[in-house]
Amino acid sequence: MKIFKTSKSQQNYSLNLRKKGQTLAFVPTMGYLHAGHLSLIKLAKKKADCVMVSIFVNPTQFNNSQDFKKYPLDIKRDLQLLKKLKVDAVFLPTAADMYPQDFQTSVEVSELTKPLCGQSRPGHFAGVTTVVLKLFQIVQPHIAIFGKKDYQQFRVIQQMTKDLCLPIQIIGAPLVREKDGLAMSSRNVRLSSQHRQKAVSLYQGLSKAKALTQKSSQPSLNQIRKTLLDSIPQDKNIVLDYVECLDAQTLLPLKKYKKHKTLLAVAVYFGKIRLIDNMII
Ligand code: AMP
Numbered sequence: 001m002k003i004f005k006t007s008k009s010q011q012n013y014s015l016n017l018r019k020k021g022q023t024l025a026f027v028p029t030m031g032y033l034h035a036g037h038l039s040l041i042k043l044a045k046k047k048a049d050c051v052m053v054s055i056f057v058n059p060t061q062f063n064n065s066q067d068f069k070k071y072p073l074d075i076k077r078d079l080q081l082l083k084k085l086k087v088d089a090v091f092l093p094t095a096a097d098m099y100p101q102d103f104q105t106s107v108e109v110s111e112l113t114k115p116l117c118g119q120s121r122p123g124h125f126a127g128v129t130t131v132v133l134k135l136f137q138i139v140q141p142h143i144a145i146f147g148k149k150d151y152q153q154f155r156v157i158q159q160m161t162k163d164l165c166l167p168i169q170i171i172g173a174p175l176v177r178e179k180d181g182l183a184m185s186s187r188n189v190r191l192s193s194q195h196r197q198k199a200v201s202l203y204q205g206l207s208k209a210k211a212l213t214q215k216s217s218q219p220s221l222n223q224i225r226k227t228l229l230d231s232i233p234q235d236k237n238i239v240l241d242y243v244e245c246l247d248a249q250t251l252l253p254l255k256k257y258k259k260h261k262t263l264l265a266v267a268v269y270f271g272k273i274r275l276i277d278n279m280i281i
Contacts, residue, residue: 148175
């Protein structure tokens with residue numbers, strides 16, 4: 001497994017593979033890998049000759065400096081996991097390499113970034129799209145895989161790729177959950193044991209809301225939202241950020257429930273840890 005720490009060395013490697021006619025699939029991550037990340041890599045292996053993974057905790061997408069400082073990191077363990085999966089190359093850039101002092105370019109997707117996390121985390125998606133576009137230029141993939149755990153991010157990257165005619169196929173991979181249903185996330189290790197137990201309420205609420213759409217052919221959007229809201233524990237340290245029902249394609253508000261085309265998305269603070277989850281219902 002190759003490890004590259006500079007953009008130039010990663011880009012040269014990728015361009016060489018492309019010259020040899022190899023297809024490249026890319027999985028960008030912020031590390032502290034779990035089974036959700038690994039499922040993306042396994043999918044990538046089925047889709048292309050070579051798989052590249054990046055690990056970069058991108059400072060520009062954090063709107064909260066404590067969240068950035070406390071983001072979990074264990075590169076040694078991550079590299080062992082990636083080696084086991086026989087990943088071809090890992091790109092581990094430094095912030096100084098990605099953002100030299102004279103760096104001054106940004107790319108933004110205007111509409112899909114307005115609701116949900118775009119509203120509660122100002123600047124977050126501009127950080128994401130700018131770093132992903134830069135990673136695409138460095139890694140030169142034919143295919144890139146994003147998890148639907150971050151559903152809005154997946155849609156934003158799809159839109160950027162379409163708008164800018166990038167010759168890259170964007171694939172959305174299914175959300176992977178813990179046994180009890182909690183969406184896997186690198187941030188889960190930062191939950192207190194009490195909050196870890198209560199965090200499963202997001203999945204339970206989403207599942208109940210989904211069951212409602214299976215029982216009634218036209219449930220109201222309010223009923224759907226309320227079903228999820230009622231599942232979130234009442235606790236002064238558990239604070240709702242949003243519960244929204246939106247069109248899964250445009251992320252615009254819906255007038256009424258659309259079967260299998262409604263995104264039900266939730267974000268909740270458990271203490272200082274903000275968790276997100278979603279289901280297409
Ligand atoms: P992150 O390291 O959190 O930036 O995530 C890197 C990639 O893994 C993104 O495309 C995420 O959507 C994806 N991912 C993270 N958690 C999960 C999960 N539980 N299931 C599926 N994909 C995930």
